[in-house]
Amino acid sequence: MTVLVDKRASARPRKARRHSDGPAALGFLTPSAAGLTVFVLFPSVLAIATSLFHWPTYGEITFAGLDNYKTLFTGQSDFGAALLNTILFTVLIVPLNLVLTVSVAFWVATSRFRQLYRVLFFIPVVTPSVATAIIWKLLYQPDGVISWAAGLFGIQLPNLLGSSSTALGAVVVVILWNGFGYNMLIFSAAIDQLPEDVLAAAALDGAGPLRILFRMKLPLMTPAIFFASTVTLIQAFQIFNEPYVMTAGGPGTSTITVVMNVYQTAFQSGQLGEAAAPAMVLFVLILVVTLVQWTGQKKWVHYE
């Protein structure tokens, strides 16, 4: 192995100078690059352009300048509520998801049937979210199972999806349930890779289980935690399916999200330009938060 590595290290730069795969690389890259240009890059530019016009689905397109952005904050649009809800969703979902999935991943790792549990907890991940949203809507009905179960403990639940104080929380539960298995799986894989011998040595040296967990295991898992939190964060900003199916954004505007606001403005009111503006705002928001997280990772993520 070491011999192979040494040979590669010394052979690579010399060979690379003598031989470049440029033309072949271009050939292999062309289908992907062409598709990316047509279906990602061009639409991205078009998205910015669209947001600067009054652009009805059918009808005359007129230049709007920054009007579409200004109307977002004037109160006539649902954008304010949508942005607030989206941030609320994100703030609730990301920490809850991470704490719960890390904990359960550790718990499952103690079991003899850990492989089975990883698959079982993964079931909602591969289930169409439209179907899970509908199922949970049934469970949440005032005369449904959840109300009944709460009644057993003497708790009188309100109509969970029907009252504006509980609807968002009820949708959060469904989204947590849906995404649970994905992060749990990532953490399970990270737990499997923890160095047994080092941990055992620490235990012999008298480190307690809590100390080992917080000082050794979790720091070793920070790359996985960083990855999972980044992905979960980006997904939370883009919530659409669950609230769309379960509450259609209601009651009132209590569960409307930015993506739903984009969808409704564009494809129900037919105002594509007015809808492109909140989409751009969301994009910038995601970009900023991800960049902050990316630069902040040096402080807490330990790469070996």
Next chain:
Amino acid sequence: MSDRQRVSAAKARSLVLRSTNEILLGVAALLFLFPVIFTITSSFKDNSEIFQSPPTFWGSGFRWQNYVEVFQNAPFLRYILNGIIQSAGGTIIVLVVSALAAYSFGILRWKGRDRTMLAYLATMMIPQEVLVIPMFLVMQKFGWISTWQALILPWAFGAFGTFLLRQFFATLPYELVEASRVDGCSNWRTFWRIILPLAKPSLAVLAVWTFITYWNSFLWPLIVVSDVRTLGNVPLGMQTFFGEHGASWNLILAASVISIAPTLIVLILLQKHLVKGIATVGLAGR
């Protein structure tokens, strides 16, 4: 107490602890899956029994009729078939395009390679929501509204697949390419005969993951399909069915089971690939 007794007592205690832990975990998993289990059992109930108080786990009878009525009232077979066509079409394109690009990024050597890869990665940051409106305009321009290509092509060129395969290709030694060159193989032949067979596990991961993503897609089909009954996939069909039969919960639950079943079967059959794939992608964050 003798030493031996002490040891066996400790053993017994740890056995009790371990079994209690297993039982508690089992109960937690059952509770977690309760919505799915309850959906399956309730899908065989009469509609009047679904909101019965106290709720029952099983209904009084076993109404297969619910499933018959779902298929009579909505073209679910059609939705499933549509879903298969869209998902299979998308998966094939993603695999081909990503594997080709990954060969370029992970195997070949050229100037600006890593910088180009970084640019690819950056495009993964653009969320679908930003793209749906301009994508809709592009589809309009192409005259593709309500067509197969509109459902398949727009999301087949994301950088994710290229990145995933590149991560694997990059672990293969360059000597493989050089050796096959010495043997007179073209790049194409090397790609086809040497790299792809080695990459089968990661191709499988990408295939399963892409298939499920297409299968569960909702927002884009909602936008670009004007007649659900001809081009709708399962989530769209499910949503339409829910809208039309809002009060017939027994039928809705049967339809839910129908829409959950295909991916559940895929998960059970391909659990190893899927589970390993997510773990690899997650750890690739390192």
